[in-house]
Amino acid sequence: MDLILGTLVEATQEVQEKHQQEEQCQKPDLLYQRQQVLGRDRQHGDNGDGKRTGAVEREHMFDKVLTPSDVGKLNRLVVPKQHAERFFPVAGAGTQLCFEDRAAEPWRFRYSYWRSSQSYVMTKGWSRFVRAARLAAGDTISFSRGAVGGRYFIDYRHCQRRRRDINFNDAAALPAWPLLGRVKRTAAGGSGGATMTVDTVPVARHHVEVKPTGMRCFRLFGVNIEYGGDDPVPGGG
Amino acid sequence: MDLILGTLVEATQEVQEKHQQEEQCQKPDLLYQRQQVLGRDRQHGDNGDGKRTGAVEREHMFDKVLTPSDVGKLNRLVVPKQHAERFFPVAGAGTQLCFEDRAAEPWRFRYSYWRSSQSYVMTKGWSRFVRAARLAAGDTISFSRGAVGGRYFIDYRHCQRRRRDINFNDAAALPAWPLLGRVKRTAAGGSGGATMTVDTVPVARHHVEVKPTGMRCFRLFGVNIEYGGDDPVPGGG
DNA sequence: CCTACCACCTGCAAC
C-alpha cells in the first residue's frame, strides 16, 4: 500500500477518492480522504511526486474537537495534557514541531508548556494552519505519527454543522439568551462599521463588523455573533 | 533667548518633514510652552537653579501622538523606526537613554529593538513617565536633543480634548450615563485610569478606557461597552 | 497577590 492513512487503509484509496464530500461531518475512518490542498491555490509541482516518497505507515495518536478558543484570536491550540505528555517531546524553550498535512505540506508549530495554566499549547504557526484549513469550533484535528522516523502528521475534518459562530438567524434554536432585552439595529456607522444597540441592562453599544458577505458580526461574552445583513434581527422591532 | 522652544527651532531647522500632518490637536508651535512641572508635588529644591544651567539650544527630533497602547498596560512606547534609526544610538542589550523633561528632571528609559516585531521601543521607566505626565492616548510627546553635548529632551502636550479619564466633576456634562443608579467618586486611581463605582445591582467597579475618538469604553460581563462621542446613548435617558 | 518588565507574536493597514 502506499501513502495511507489511518483507518482508510482498510479501503482502497482510489475508491475513497471518488466519494469525497468536503466540509461534511463524516465517519472518522474517512478522515484521511484526499481533499483539496490546504488553503493553497498553487500546486506544489516540485513535490507532487517527491513527497510521496515520504509515505509511511502511520500510527494514530489522538484527535481533538476544536474549541472556539483553539480557532480564535488566542492563536493557540491547547493540547490535552495526557496526549501531549504521551506523544510529544518535552516542551522546552523554543520547541518546534513539524507536522505534515494530507498534501505533505509541512506545518511548524511552536509547542510549549504554559505554567500559568499548566497546559500544553501549540502557538506560533497554529493560526496560519487554522486559516488555511478553515478550521472552526467543532471541527476535529487528528494527529498521527509515522511508524518509523519520528515524523508527525496532522489532519482535520470539518464538522457537519459549522459552529464557527452563532448565527442570529437561528437564534430561536439557541439556548435562551442570558440577557433579556431587545436587540435593535441602528444606522450603519459608515466605512464598514455599524453600531447596534443591545437594549437591556446595561445598555451597550457594540461595534458591528460588516463582512463582505453582508453578514454582520460582533462579539458578546467572548462569542462571535453573526447575523445576516438582509434579514431583520430577531426581536429587533 | 532662554530655554527654548519649538517654533524657533522649527523655523531655523528646516521646513522639511513636509509638515506631515501632526495629527492635529494643536499647532506644533505650542508644544514647548511652559506648563506645570511634571506631575510632582514636591519642588526639586536642589536643582531649582542648578538645572537651569542645562539650558541649550535644542534641535527638534520628532513627535509622536500617543496611542492607547503607548500609555496603556503594555508599558512601552513604540518609537517609529525611521526616527529611532535616525536619532537614537543603536539599541543594544541594556541600552538606556536619559531624557530631561521641561523641569530638567531626568527620565531614564530602557531602549531596545524587538526583533520579532522589528520595532524600537522604550520600556523600563516609560510607564512611570506616562503616569507622572498624566499622558493619555492622543497626547503628543516630543523628543529633541541639545545642539551640543548629546543630551536628549522629552516634552509632551496634552490633547485639547482630554481623553485621559472621566472627570466626575463634569459628569453632568457627559451624555446620560447608561446605567441606572448613582455614580460615586472613589479615591483617585492615580494610575491614569479612573476607577469608578457604579452603584447598581450588583455593585461593580470598572476601569474606563478612553479611545482616541473620544469614545469611552469599559468592559462589563465581557462586553466592551462604549459611550460618549457625538451621539447620545440610545435608551440612556 | 499584584505590577512592571522582557522577549516573543500577529493581524492589518498603508506603502
Add this chain to the structure above:
DNA sequence: CGTTGCAGGTGGTAG
C-alpha cells in the same frame, strides 16, 4: 501586489 511598520497582544519572570 507583496512587504513592513506598528498597534495591540501573549506567557514568563522578578520583585
